[in-house]
Amino acid sequence: MIKKTTVLAALFLSCMVHAQWKPQGDKIKTKWAEQVDAKKPLPEYPRPIMERSQWKNLNGLWNYAIQEFGKTAPSKYDGQILVPFAAESSLSGVMKEVGSKNELWYETNFSIESGWNGKNILLHFGAVDWKTEVFINDIKVGSHTGGYTPFSFDITPFIKKGSNQKLVVKVWDPSNDGPQPRGKQVKNPEGIWYTPVTGIWQTVWIEPVNAKSIASLHTTPNIDQNTISIKADVSGAEKGDVVEISVFDNGNEIAKEKAVVGESNDIVLNTPKLWSPENPFLYQTKVRLISKNKIVDEVKSYFAMRKISSKRDENGIMRMQLNNKDYFQFGPLDQGWWPDGLYTAPTDEALKYDIIKTKELGFNMIRKHVKVEPERWYTHCDQLGILVWQDMPSGDDQPIWQNKKYFDGTELQRSPKSEEIYKKEWREIMDHLYSYPSIVVWVPFNEAWGQFKTVEITEWTKNHDPSRLTNSSSGGNHFQTGDILDLHNYPGPEMYLYDARRVTVLGEYGGIGLPLEGHLWRANDNWGYVKFKNQAEVTAEYTKYAQILKNYVKTGFSAAVYTQTTDVEGEVNGFMTYDRKVDKMDFKAVNKINTEVINALNK
Helix, strand or coil: CHHHHHHHHHHHHHHHHHHHCCCCCCCCCCHHHHHCCCCCCCCCCCCCCCECCCCEECCEEEEEEEEECCCCCCCCCCEEEEECCCCCCHHHCCCCCCCCCEEEEEEEEECCCHHHCCCEEEEEECCEECEEEEEECCEEEEEEECCCCCEEEECHHHCCCCCCEEEEEEEECCHHHCCCCCCCECCCCCCCCECCCCEECCCEEEEEECCCEEEEEEEEEECCCCEEEEEEEEECCCCCCEEEEEEEECCEEEEEEEEECCCCEEEECCCCCECCCCCCCCEEEEEEEEECCEEEEEEEEEECECCEEEEECCCCCEEEEECCEECCEEEEEECCCECCCECCCCCHHHHHHHHHHHHHCCCCEEEECCCCCCHHHHHHHHHHCCEEEEECCCCCCCCCCCCCCECCCCCCCCCHHHHHHHHHHHHHHHHHHCCCCCEEEEECEECCCCCCCHHHHHHHHHHHCCCCEECCEECCCECCCCCEEEEECCCCCCCCCCCCCCEEEEEEEECEECCCCCCCCCCCCCECCEECCCHHHHHHHHHHHHHHHHHHHHHCEEEEEEECCECECCECCCCECCCCCCECCCHHHHHHHHHHHHHHHHC
C-alpha cells in the first residue's frame, strides 16, 4: 500500500509540474516544443569533448523574479521559469522583457548525491547572458561576465549538511544599451535584428571531482608530422603528477603516452585517418590524471586529424585547402535562433536537425553568425562532418561601413571598457572552442558592427590560434590583414574586390525571400532581399545565383556563404521556415547545383 501511495504521489507531483509550466505566447513553434519535458529539459551531457561518468543536471523549473536594478534578493518570486530557456522565450514559461533597468533573479534547491562524499563539487553554467552573480546557501561564491562561454565554481566549502542546497543566481543584461557582445539582440526587434535573450540559456549542472582534476584539454592535430598534441590543464597538481592518454580507433587502443603535468602529450599516429566533411572520422581518447601511481581523474574525449590552410594554385589564385588539397567551402549563414527557445534549441534533436538539413542541401560548411552555440552543437558538427566558420558575436556601435573598397575612413573608437570586454570575451570564446576540429575559420568582425583596431585584433587572433584561418572582417571595412578578403553582395554573387595575396571569398549573398502563411513570426512586415511566391520560383532563383557563383569559382572565389539556413523572426529568406516545418526550396535540386559549385574547383 505504501509503495502504491508513493507512486501516486510521484504522479501527482509530475502533473503539478506540467500544470505550472507551459510555453507562453501565440507565436509559431517548432514540433520539438511539444517534446520539452519540464522535469528534465535538455537532459544530455553538456560537454561531450570532456566527459566524466558522474554528473547531475540542474535544468528544470526554478523560481524567478524580475525586479528593479540594484535591489536586494526578492523576498517573494514572480513564479517559475524553465531553465535553461531565456526569460524572453516562449519555452521559459515567462516570455517577459527584462531590459537594462531590471535584474533577473533565479532560485532553486538541489541535493548532492550520497556517493559524492569527500569529493569537490563543481557548479557549471553553460552560458548566461550577460553579467552573473551566484550564491550558494546565501553566500556569494562567484561572478562572471560574458554571454557565450561556460563558467564554473568550486562550491565545496559552501555545501551544508543535509539534502537541500540553495542556489540563487542574479543576472543583468543591458542588451543594446551596453557595448558588450550581443549578436543580433536588440530592445526593439525589426528587420535583421531580433528579440533580446536574458539570463541562463544553456544547461546548469554539477559534477564531483577529486582535489586534483583535469580542468580542460587543448588538442592540436598536425597531419604533416602525423602527430596529435594534447595538453591537459590540471587543477591542484603537484610535482610528479602525470597525464596518461590512450587513443582508440573504433574501440581498439592504438597509442598510449604519458607526460608530466604541464607538458603536452605529442602522440605519433602511423598513417592517420584524416577528417573531412566526406569522411568525418574521429579518434576517441581516454585521459587519466595519475598521482602517486593512483588514477585520481579520468575523462573521455575525442579528436580529428585535419588541417586547414591556404596555398596559391597553378593559376596564381590563393585557395583554401583542407588536408593539403584545394577545397571549396560552401555553406549557409546560420543564425542559430528558435521561435520557441530563441538562443536555445528546444531539444538536442532540434539542435542537430539544422546541421543534418545543411548536409542534405549538399553543403560542406556553416558560417555560425554572430552567435556561439552550446558545446553539443560543435560535437554534432564534428560527428556529422561540417566545417564551421565561427563569428565573434558583435556589440557596441556600427560606424561607417565601406564594403566596396579598402577602408580609408576613421575606425570606431571604443571606450577602454568596451575594448576590454571585447578582447576578454573573444579570447574566452576562442579558448573554449579551440579543440573542436570542425571549426576552421575565426571571424572577429562582421560588416563593421563594432569593428575597431582591425589590424591589431586580426593579428592577435592569428597569433592566438595559428592552426586556423582568420577572416578579419566578413563583409566589413576591409584591411589587408588576416588570411581572407570577404565580400558581401545581395542578392546575387559579385566579385567587386580581389586580393591576390589572400583567399577571396563571398561571405554572404542570396537572401531569397518566401513568406509562407501559418509559418511567420509576424503576419506583416516580413523581410527578404528579393521575394517570390512559391517553392519553384525560389529554387529557380537560387539555381540561377549558384550558376553565377560556379563561374566565379574558377576566377577567384574560394568559398561562399548563402543567406540563410532558416527564416528568423521578420526575415523570410531561409531554406526552411522559422518553425522548421516547411522546406522552402527543392532540396534535391539545391543539392545538385551545390555539388556542382563545390566540384567546380577541381574540374
